Amino acid sequence: KKRIVIKVGTAVLTQNNELALERLSNLVDLISKLKNEKKYELILVSSGAVGAGNTKLQLDKTQIANRQALAAIGQPLLMKHYKKRFHDYDINCAQMLLIENDFDSRKRTKNAQKVMEILLSNNVIPIINENDVIANDELLFGDNDQLAAHVAYYFNADLLVILSDIDGYYDKNPREYEDAKMQKIVTNIEESQLQMVHTPNSEFATGGIVTKLKAANFLINRNIPMFMSSGFDLTNAYDFLLNDNHISGTLFK
Numbered sequence: 001k002k003r004i005v006i007k008v009g010t011a012v013l014t015q016n017n018e019l020a021l022e023r024l025s026n027l028v029d030l031i032s033k034l035k036n037e038k039k040y041e042l043i044l045v046s047s048g049a050v051g052a053g054n055t056k057l058q059l060d061k062t063q064i065a066n067r068q069a070l071a072a073i074g075q076p077l078l079m080k081h082y083k084k085r086f087h088d089y090d091i092n093c094a095q096m097l098l099i100e101n102d103f104d105s106r107k108r109t110k111n112a113q114k115v116m117e118i119l120l121s122n123n124v125i126p127i128i129n130e131n132d133v134i135a136n137d138e139l140l141f142g143d144n145d146q147l148a149a150h151v152a153y154y155f156n157a158d159l160l161v162i163l164s165d166i167d168g169y170y171d172k173n174p175r176e177y178e179d180a181k182m183q184k185i186v187t188n189i190e191e192s193q194l195q196m197v198h199t200p201n202s203e204f205a206t207g208g209i210v211t212k213l214k215a216a217n218f219l220i221n222r223n224i225p226m227f228m229s230s231g232f233d234l235t236n237a238y239d240f241l242l243n244d245n246h247i248s249g250t251l252f253k
């Protein structure tokens with residue numbers, strides 16, 4: 001059975017201090033169709049807990065403890081909406097909160113793998129997020145792109161799909177350069193690209209493309225492809241995943 005990890009970012013799930021429920025709903029449709037029509041096994045890595053919490057309580061998000069408090073408020077709220085929408089398809093979903101060192105030791109990883117196999121073999125959709133409520137910076141990946149890459153590798157997935165606020169990976173930041181070109185297939189990520197992103201003021205510094213390149217690099221080295229396309233408009237994701245037709249979006253392999 002083909003196993004796919006889908007990661008969706010905060011920008012897709014929230015808008016103007018509200019949960020973007022229509023987009024969440026469209027995402028659940030896509031996942032349910034892949035499960036029912038393609039018989040794939042699906043794992044969702046979902047951001048958006050802090051954003052969801054912020055719709056209920058406004059705190060200064062520059063403070064880490066405040067962000068953790070917002071995540072504590074937002075995570076069950078997010079899950080409530082996923083549960084409700086998956087219920088329309090008679091699909092159960094489950095919450096798994098992980099931190100970086102869940103992948104550190106063989107024993108811990110094995111435990112998580114066991115739980116994962118039980119969930120998937122019982123047709124449940126695991127919904128994973130980083131457990132930012134209890135954990136401090138050292139325990140966290142800090143971004144769900146790299147968490148999702150680890151999830152894909154350690155839970156033996158065949159593909160990672162990153163649904164972002166941009167429709168693919170470009171040769172330069174498309175928000176800065178009008179002539180930026182989408183890269184449909186990327187087979188090699190230069191060390192310099194991964195380095196460049198660490199330099200403040202680089203074109204990558206503000207956007208989250210860096211962590212996506214790191215995730216892609218991690219997976220390319222382990223022979224797992226990664227597909228990146230828009231989470232706003234799922235047309236390309238449908239084409240690629242449901243119709244096996246790569247029309248647009250970036251495939252790292």
Ligand code: ADP
Nearest residue numbers: 009010011164165166169170172173207208209
């Ligand atoms: P998400 O919330 O989905 O993880 P991010 O905002 O973290 O999304 O990352 C995507 C953003 O990265 C894009 O919206 C864009 O502004 C920025 N970006 C910078 N360089 C590039 C590039 N070369 N290709 C695509 N996006 C880029």
